[in-house]
Amino acid sequence: xxxxxxxxxxxxxxxxxxxxxxxxxxxxxxxxxxxxxxxxxxxxxxxxxxxxxxxxxxxxxxxxxxxxxxxxxxxxxxxxxxxxxxxxxxxxxxxxxxxxxxxxxxxxxxxxxxxxxxxxxxxxxxxxxxxxxxxxxxxxxxxxxxxxxxxxxxxxxxxxxxxxxxxxxxxxxxxxxxxxxxxxxxxxxxxxxxxxxxxxxxxxxxxxxxxxxxxxxxxxxxxxxxxxxxxxxxxxxxxxxxxxxxxxxxxxxxxxxxxxxxxxxxxxxxxxxxxxxxxxxxxxxxxxxxxxxxxxxxxxxxxxxxxxxxxxxxxxxxxxxxxxxxxxxxxxxxxxxxxxxxxxxxxxxxxxxxxxxxxxxxxxxxxxxxxxxxxxxxxxxxxxxxxxxxxxxx
Amino acid sequence: xxxxxxxxxxxxxxxxxxxxxxxxxxxxxxxxxxxxxxxxxxxxxxxxxxxxxxxxxxxxxxxxxxxxxxxxxxxxxxxxxxxxxxxxxxxxxxxxxxxxxxxxxxxxxxxxxxxxxxxxxxxxxxxxxxxxxxxxxxxxxxxxxxxxxxxxxxxxxxxxxxxxxxxxxxxxxxxxxxxxxxxxxxxxxxxxxxxxxxxxxxxxxxxxxxxxxxxxxxxxxxxxxxxxxxxxxxxxxxxxxxxxxxxxxxxxxxxxxxxxxxxxxxxxxxxxxxxxxxxxxxxxxxxxxxxxxxxxxxxxxxxxxxxxxxxxxxxxxxxxxxxxxxxxxxxxxxxxxxxxxxxxxxxxxxxxxxxxxxxxxxxxxxxxxxxxxxxxxxxx
Numbered sequence: 001x002x003x004x005x006x007x008x009x010x011x012x013x014x015x016x017x018x019x020x021x022x023x024x025x026x027x028x029x030x031x032x033x034x035x036x037x038x039x040x041x042x043x044x045x046x047x048x049x050x051x052x053x054x055x056x057x058x059x060x061x062x063x064x065x066x067x068x069x070x071x072x073x074x075x076x077x078x079x080x081x082x083x084x085x086x087x088x089x090x091x092x093x094x095x096x097x098x099x100x101x102x103x104x105x106x107x108x109x110x111x112x113x114x115x116x117x118x119x120x121x122x123x124x125x126x127x128x129x130x131x132x133x134x135x136x137x138x139x140x141x142x143x144x145x146x147x148x149x150x151x152x153x154x155x156x157x158x159x160x161x162x163x164x165x166x167x168x169x170x171x172x173x174x175x176x177x178x179x180x181x182x183x184x185x186x187x188x189x190x191x192x193x194x195x196x197x198x199x200x201x202x203x204x205x206x207x208x209x210x211x212x213x214x215x216x217x218x219x220x221x222x223x224x225x226x227x228x229x230x231x232x233x234x235x236x237x238x239x240x241x242x243x244x245x246x247x248x249x250x251x252x253x254x255x256x257x258x259x260x261x262x263x264x265x266x267x268x269x270x271x272x273x274x275x276x277x278x279x280x281x282x283x284x285x286x287x288x289x290x291x292x293x294x295x296x297x298x299x300x301x302x303x304x305x306x307x308x309x310x311x312x313x314x315x316x317x318x319x320x321x322x323x324x325x326x327x328x329x330x331x332x333x334x335x336x337x338x339x340x341x342x343x344x345x346x347x348x349x350x351x352x353x354x355x356x357x358x359x360x361x362x363x364x365x366x367x368x369x370x371x372x373x374x375x376x377x378x379x380x381x382x383x384x385x386x387x388x389x390x391x392x393x394x
Numbered sequence: 395x396x397x398x399x400x401x402x403x404x405x406x407x408x409x410x411x412x413x414x415x416x417x418x419x420x421x422x423x424x425x426x427x428x429x430x431x432x433x434x435x436x437x438x439x440x441x442x443x444x445x446x447x448x449x450x451x452x453x454x455x456x457x458x459x460x461x462x463x464x465x466x467x468x469x470x471x472x473x474x475x476x477x478x479x480x481x482x483x484x485x486x487x488x489x490x491x492x493x494x495x496x497x498x499x500x501x502x503x504x505x506x507x508x509x510x511x512x513x514x515x516x517x518x519x520x521x522x523x524x525x526x527x528x529x530x531x532x533x534x535x536x537x538x539x540x541x542x543x544x545x546x547x548x549x550x551x552x553x554x555x556x557x558x559x560x561x562x563x564x565x566x567x568x569x570x571x572x573x574x575x576x577x578x579x580x581x582x583x584x585x586x587x588x589x590x591x592x593x594x595x596x597x598x599x600x601x602x603x604x605x606x607x608x609x610x611x612x613x614x615x616x617x618x619x620x621x622x623x624x625x626x627x628x629x630x631x632x633x634x635x636x637x638x639x640x641x642x643x644x645x646x647x648x649x650x651x652x653x654x655x656x657x658x659x660x661x662x663x664x665x666x667x668x669x670x671x672x673x674x675x676x677x678x679x680x681x682x683x684x685x686x687x688x689x690x691x692x693x694x695x696x697x698x699x700x701x702x703x704x705x706x707x708x709x710x711x712x713x714x715x716x717x718x719x720x721x722x723x724x725x726x727x728x729x730x731x732x733x734x735x736x737x738x739x740x741x742x743x744x745x746x747x748x749x750x751x752x753x754x755x756x757x758x759x760x761x762x763x764x765x766x767x768x769x770x771x772x773x774x
Contacts (some may be wrong), residue, residue, distance in 0.1 A: 150756065159754075
């Protein structure tokens, strides 16, 4: 039989469209700014990860331009061969200092960090213990290993301890992996307890702090600082693409970890290194975090105000402890409708529906931004209140 | 076009409960004499009312049912007008034969789902006719409800029906369990596995993008479980494997290329079946011969029994000899979601206690992937 070699492309795409599971890409005509133009409409941006609005910070822009002028548009190679520039090394040094760790390593993306290092940390005869709500990139990293896997109920330390007790006798290495800030609910992993349990059983700890870096802890130093356990998490993984306002993944920890990681991570070894512009902007981002604490403060002021007002209107905003604020509305169709109508009224926030969250817990997920003014927030809040009443949510 | 639902009420189901009988199979008159009142018609009506009031949804359904109290009355009471009567019982006192005949009619009408109100006996009657051809959903109202086809309560059943019609819940294997009459007549109350039917289950999802998920079919997950067990067999070449009963284990065994007894215990060594449908005695003989043994079991129904329901061959003596740490429990995540505890009922209180005191058991839910589930004694 002569087969149709590419027929599945159209067929599977069509299936996604029919089930309404395809991505309908929204196009930004501006930068990722607090007031952005999306698909031709000016909106208040409540769904970017650009928490501190650093992507628009003059120093970052300047850093990118200067690095480009000086070193060119591309890096020419992978890091391991001829693509490690002084600038890349400088970023890693400054990052380690900021995170108060011995050393740091920058990956091409956050995904590349998780998919690159996790499979090297555990193999046959080892076990990886994972929170049930961990991010997809962790899950993919875990899938690449030959280690056994066990899942514990979200933030359930009792289950984690029981698994550790069971695993203690059976496995060589034990690795506990968790998100720091969970991106759907905005809650935080009890990292202090995880570190304590891990110490008891001789387990390694790994946190994906993508939504915590630049947001929680002293001046945005992340989850270690947040819990007062700096230096005690074996692998602090994060990203430059969220609060830092650029792009790139990172890990921070001991010099041993970094030596091991860059020799073994296939994603790191086999992708081209960041262009000078990226490294220049990363360097500037760290400098801004170190010298301009007002951005983190503004982010939290905005967050507190926004949460307080939503709550007083009668919205259910879940258990978030971070600038991720879910507005829980119930049925999936209602969340989709609220999101569409908010967009029409000039507020951009995405619905999160089943199966990402329980069937009756569909929501609008909002992410705060330090670049939004009080007037902006009042504008968005007014729309939430108006539509919330119209849709019988409040 | 709407969903075609075959609706059937076993009007005498549940009558034995209050008067201390284990079901009404064959003892209706005695139950009535003892003062039993009909339960099923009320439960059926309650569930339909819940369904209509919460979800509207009635207009999306083409109802097929039986005359009078076998379904028609309940539908009419809640105001459904368009009903097609497919069967009329010949006498006032309906029997299991009426259930079976009605199911034959449902098959002819090609219904999408059979919604019934009754207990394990009713489920078994329906299963005996439709097998795996049509999914079955039970409104719980019998005395015995060990089968996996039932919603937890009336409300949950209404929600499952709604989700099935609107959101396309997946169809998966569920066990049909009932009292073992042979043992019952000898004075022993034991539940037996009668077969594997199609039921409605929550699909399992995997994340495919930051905020997008795709549902994975039960078969894909059972394939992962098969790979896991195959790995176990390859890594433990000197080990005897006992394969338990039920749909999940049957799938795994067949995927590995073994012959398998759906409702019995088989023995496997070196990836070859060396004993089929074994009784306790034969298992004990094998255990004398082989030094190391592992048993692969899957919880039966939402009650989570891995021992004592449908596999009495795996007696306390057998389990003690193998050791409870050599039990490998497998389950698909969707099934596990409906199974809060893993239980055993070995008939040996000490062994049951040892199991319960473990507090938890690691259940294999995917390839090399485990989840922790609490254990509980059989008292509930």
